[in-house]
Amino acid sequence: MRKVAVVGIGHGKFGVRSDASLRELAFEAVKACLDDAGIPLKEVDSMVTGIAGDEFALGLQPSAQVHDYIGFHPKPNFRVEGACATGSIALRTGIMNVASGLADVVLVVGVEKMTEVPTSIATEIMGKAGDSIWEYPFGTTFPGYYALIANAHMAEYGTTEEQLAMVSVKNHYYGSLNPYAHMQKKITLEKALTSFTVAYPLKLYDCSLITDGAAAVIIASEERAKVISKKPVWIVGAGLATDTLRLGDRKSLTSILAAREAAKTAYKMAGVGPSDIDVATVHDCFTIAEIVAYEDLGFCEKGEGGKLIAAKETYVGGRIPVNVDGGLKSKGHPIGATGVSMAIEITKQLRGEAGERQVKNPEIGLAHNVGGTGQVVAVHIFRRE
Amino acid sequence: MDFKNFSLNISQTKVNRFVDELSAGKFMATVCKKCGKNYYPPLADCSNCMQSDMEWKQISGEGTLVTFTKIHVPPEHFAVRQPLMPFSSIQFEPCPIGLLEVEGGLKIMGWIPKGDVKKIKVGMKMKASPFTLPDGKVTIILEPI
Ligand SMILES: CC(C)(COP(=O)(O)OP(=O)(O)OC[C@H]1O[C@@H](n2cnc3c(N)ncnc32)[C@H](O)[C@@H]1OP(=O)(O)O)[C@@H](O)C(=O)NCCC(=O)NCCS
Numbered sequence: 030m031r032k033v034a035v036v037g038i039g040h041g042k043f044g045v046r047s048d049a050s051l052r053e054l055a056f057e058a059v060k061a062c063l064d065d066a067g068i069p070l071k072e073v074d075s076m077v078t079g080i081a082g083d084e085f086a087l088g089l090q091p092s093a094q095v096h097d098y099i100g101f102h103p104k105p106n107f108r109v110e111g112a113c114a115t116g117s118i119a120l121r122t123g124i125m126n127v128a129s130g131l132a133d134v135v136l137v138v139g140v141e142k143m144t145e146v147p148t149s150i151a152t153e154i155m156g157k158a159g160d161s162i163w164e165y166p167f168g169t170t171f172p173g174y175y176a177l178i179a180n181a182h183m184a185e186y187g188t189t190e191e192q193l194a195m196v197s198v199k200n201h202y203y204g205s206l207n208p209y210a211h212m213q214k215k216i217t218l219e220k221a222l223t224s225f226t227v228a229y230p231l232k233l234y235d236c237s238l239i240t241d242g243a244a245a246v247i248i249a250s251e252e253r254a255k256v257i258s259k260k261p262v263w264i265v266g267a268g269l270a271t272d273t274l275r276l277g278d279r280k281s282l283t284s285i286l287a288a289r290e291a292a293k294t295a296y297k298m299a300g301v302g303p304s305d306i307d308v309a310t311v312h313d314c315f316t317i318a319e320i321v322a323y324e325d326l327g328f329c330e331k332g333e334g335g336k337l338i339a340a341k342e343t344y345v346g347g348r349i350p351v352n353v354d355g356g357l358k359s360k361g362h363p364i365g366a367t368g369v370s371m372a373i374e375i376t377k378q379l380r381g382e383a384g385e386r387q388v389k390n391p392e393i394g395l396a397h398n399v400g401g402t403g404q405v406v407a408v409h410i411f412r413r414e
Numbered sequence: 415m416d417f418k419n420f421s422l423n424i425s426q427t428k429v430n431r432f433v434d435e436l437s438a439g440k441f442m443a444t445v446c447k448k449c450g451k452n453y454y455p456p457l458a459d460c461s462n463c464m465q466s467d468m469e470w471k472q473i474s475g476e477g478t479l480v481t482f483t484k485i486h487v488p489p490e491h492f493a494v495r496q497p498l499m500p501f502s503s504i505q506f507e508p509c510p511i512g513l514l515e516v517e518g519g520l521k522i523m524g525w526i527p528k529g530d531v532k533k534i535k536v537g538m539k540m541k542a543s544p545f546t547l548p549d550g551k552v553t554i555i556l557e558p559i
C-alpha cells in the first residue's frame with residue numbers, strides 16, 4: 030500500500046446556515062482547502078463526497094450538485110454514505126484511491142445541510158438510521174438510541190448525569206475558542222444539568238447540534254505530498270468495522286464493539302497503542318458517546334469513562350485531550366462533514382496551528398467517527414513527520 | 415394484515431404473518447430449520463447459513479429489562495398532535511420504551527405505558543404483550559410482572 034498524507038485542509042463555518050445551499054457550503058470548504066494546499070483544482074485527480082442524507086438534500090444524487098458547482102468535470106467523483114460516519118468513510122475511500130495508485134491527489138469533501146428540514150423531520154430522518162422497520166415503530170430517535178446506551182451504562186457502571194454534563198462543559202469550553210464552531214458559548218455544569226430532557230436521561234446539553242456545514246481535505250501520495258506540502262500529516266492507521274443494525278442484536282449495550290474493532294485495526298496498522306495518542310477527536314454525538322469512546326479506544330478501562338472526564342484528563346494538559354475543537358456537541362454535527370472536520374482538527378493540532386486550543390507538541394492524533402447507533406465505525410490515526 | 419399497521423413505514427415483507435399473529439395476541443419468532451438459529455424480530459432468511467427454510471415459533475414475552483428511555487422530542491410521525499403516536503389518545507405524555515431480553519437472548523422492544531422513568535430499573539422482570547390500538551394498528555407493550 031502506498032503512503033498517504035493530508036496536504037490541505039479547509040473548514041467552512043458550521044451553524045444554522047440559512048444564507049447558503051448545500052453546494053455553496055461545499056464550495057467554501059473546497060476553496061479554503063485548495064488555498065491551504067496551495068494548488069489549483071486541476072492538480073486534483075479525483076474526488077470523494079460524503080453526504081449522509083438524500084432526505085436532507087431533498088433529492089437524489091446530491092453529490093453531483095457539489096461536483097458540478099466546483100466545476101470538477103470530467104474527473105471522477107464518488108459519493109459515500111454511512112450516517113454520521115459518512116465523512117470518515119469518505120476519507121477512507123480517498124485513502125483507498127491514493128494507496129491503490131488509482132489517483133495521486135484526491136479531494137475529500139463532507140457536507141450536510143440539515144436545517145433545510147424542521148427539527149421534527151430531521152429527528153425522523155435520523156431515527157430511521159436505526160432499524161426503520163423494527164425500531165422506528167417505537168418512536169426511536171437518535172437521542173433515544175443513545176439514551177438506551179446511557180441508561181445501560183449508568184446501570185452497569187454507575188456513570189452519572191453529572192459526568193455526562195462534564196463532557197458538555199468541556200466541549201462547549203473548547204467550542205467557544207473555535208471560530209468555525211456552531212455554538213461558541215461556554216456553559217456551566219448547572220446549565221447543562223437543568224436543561225430540558227430530550228430522551229431520558231439525555232438533556233439538551235447532552236445532544237449534538239443540528240448543523241449545516243462543510244469540510245474538505247486534500248490527500249496525496251508520498252511523492253506528491255512532499256512537493257505540495259511543507260508539513261504533510263501522514264495517515265498511518267485506518268480501521269473500519271461494523272456491527273448489527275439493531276441495538277437489540279448487539280453483544281453489548283455499554284460498548285460500541287465496532288469501535289473496538291476499528292481501533293484495533295488502526296492501532297495495529299500504525300504500530301501504536303492508546304497511550305501513544307497525544308490528541309483525539311471522538312464521536313460525541315451525545316455526551317454518553319464520548320464516555321463510551323474513551324473506553325472503546327483504550328484511553329481508560331471499561332466503565333471508567335465517567336471518572337476520566339471527572340478528573341479532567343481529557344482537557345488540554347490532561348492525559349489525553351479529546352475534542353478540543355468543541356466536538357460534535359459544540360462545534361456542531363453536519364453529519365456528512367463531521368468525519369472530515371475531525372481529520373482537519375487533528376491535522377491542525379499536529380501542524381501546531383490550533384491556536385488557543387493547541388495541545389503541547391503532539392506527534393500522533395486519532396479520529397473516531399461512529400455511524401448509526403454504532404453500526405459502522407471508522408478510526409484513523411495521523412502522524413506528523 | 416398490511417405490515418404498515420406495525421412498521422408505519424413499509425407495507426410488504428416476507429414476514430407479514432408476524433403482524434397477523436401479533437393482532438391475534440401471539441409473539442412469533444422464526445427459526446432456521448438448518449442451523450436452528452432463532453430470530454426476533456422474525457426474519458425470512460438465515461444469514462448464518464444463507465438459506466431461507468425457516469419455521470415460525472411462538473415465544474414467551476417474559477424477560478428482563480436491559481435498558482429503557484423516554485423520548486421527549488419525538489420524530490414528526492409521532493408528534494402528539496398526530497394520531498399515530500401510540501397512546502396519544504390515552505395519555506398526552508410521551509411514553510417510555512424499553513428493550514426486554516427474553517428466552518434465548520432474544521430482545522423485544524416495546525412501549526412501557528404509564529411508566530415512570532424514575533421507577534423503571536434495568537434488570538426489572540417484565541412481560542411483553544401484543545397491543546392493538548384504537549385505530550387498529552398493532553404494537554407491543556412491556557409491563558412489570
Ligand atoms: C436537541 C434538539 C432536538 C434541539 O433541537 P430544537 O428543539 O429544534 O432546538 P431549537 O433549534 O428550537 O433551539 C432552541 C434553543 O436551543 C439551542 N439548542 C438547540 N440544540 C441544542 C443543542 N444540541 N445543545 C445546546 N443548545 C441547543 C438553540 O441554539 C436555541 O437557543 P436560543 O433559543 O438561545 O436561540 C436537537 O439539537 C437534536 O435533535 N440534536 C441531536 C442531533 C442528532 O441526533 N444528530 C445525530 C447524532 S448521531
Ligand SMILES: [Zn+2]
Binds near residue numbers: 460463
Ligand atoms: Zn441457519
